[in-house]
Amino acid sequence: MNCVKGLGLTGIFAYLFYRSKAAFIFMIPLALYMADRMEKRDKEKRKQKQSSQFRDGILALSASLRAGHSAENAFRDAVSELSLLYGKEERMTKEFERVTLRTEMNVPLEQAVEEMASRCGIQDIQNFAEVFASARRSGGELEKMIQETVQTISGRLEVCEEIYTMLRGRQYEQRVMKAVPILLLIYMDATSPGFFSILYDTGFGKLIMTGCFVLYLAAWIVAERISDIKV
Numbered sequence: 001m002n003c004v005k006g007l008g009l010t011g012i013f014a015y016l017f018y019r020s021k022a023a024f025i026f027m028i029p030l031a032l033y034m035a036d037r038m039e040k041r042d043k044e045k046r047k048q049k050q051s052s053q054f055r056d057g058i059l060a061l062s063a064s065l066r067a068g069h070s071a072e073n074a075f076r077d078a079v080s081e082l083s084l085l086y087g088k089e090e091r092m093t094k095e096f097e098r099v100t101l102r103t104e105m106n107v108p109l110e111q112a113v114e115e116m117a118s119r120c121g122i123q124d125i126q127n128f129a130e131v132f133a134s135a136r137r138s139g140g141e142l143e144k145m146i147q148e149t150v151q152t153i154s155g156r157l158e159v160c161e162e163i164y165t166m167l168r169g170r171q172y173e174q175r176v177m178k179a180v181p182i183l184l185l186i187y188m189d190a191t192s193p194g195f196f197s198i199l200y201d202t203g204f205g206k207l208i209m210t211g212c213f214v215l216y217l218a219a220w221i222v223a224e225r226i227s228d229i230k231v
Contacts, residue, residue: 003041006035016185017213019200030217036226046091048160051124053092055153057082058128062146071109071142075100095120103159124153174223181216 010031014024060081063073075096082093095116102112110133117129128149135145188195199205 002035002038003031005038006031006033009034012182013213016189017209018184018206026063047122048157050092050120052157053082053086053090054122054128055121055150055157056085057092057096058146058150058153062143062150065146067190071136072100072103075103075109085216091120124156124172127152178220178223 007028010027013030014020014027017023057078060078061074064077065071069077077095077099079096082090082096086093088094099109099112099116102115103109110129113132114129117126128146129147133140133147135142140188185196199209
């Protein structure tokens with residue numbers, strides 16, 4: 001899907017800046033770069049969503065442990081809670097369910113949790129798996145350990161939300177500013193056909209449009225990097 005979006009945007013650029021099919025072919029690497037950037041952004045959003053769901057999962061886990069249930073049964077209770085909150089098809093619901101299925105196959109619980117962390121590739125889950133395995137092997141207090149993990153994850157997520165809230169307005173302005181040059185070109189082309197013909201039909205005109213395109217892309221990339229804050 002992101003590849004299609006990248007090709008679509010590149011097609012728009014090729015038409016507006018060059019009116020050339022050959023330019024579109026030469027700009028395919030740009031389409032791939034844009035698709036890669038979109039995929040990375042979507043991946044970060046998915047990880048943020050899964051971290052939030054994981055926090056709710058271990059909150060349910062902690063509540064079940066406080067009620068006197070074993071760790072294995074606590075994971076089953078967490079599956080039920082996540083199913084109610086997010087549905088059975090959500091990634092984290094399936095991951096907790098997979099942990100319970102692995103324990104039913106006589107796989108040690110800490111190993112099943114480590115496998116979940118490896119599949120997800122999320123730092124919060126990996127940290128939890130390490131501490132969980134250590135507590136199980138040393139006989140530490142699981143409930144206390146889980147509460148501390150919840151506090152750590154919650155604190156990080158709150159900081160992320162605050163940063164995203166502050167950036168949201170700027171990101172909206174950024175999208176508008178990126179769209180303005182394109183919309184102006186479309187407007188001029190629609191209302192005054194042939195007005196930019198000299199820029200497409202002459203070598204000097206093509207050079208000017210190339211310079212404008214390079215400046216536009218540079219501004220696009222700089223704006224993306226400014227708002228790309230990792231927490």
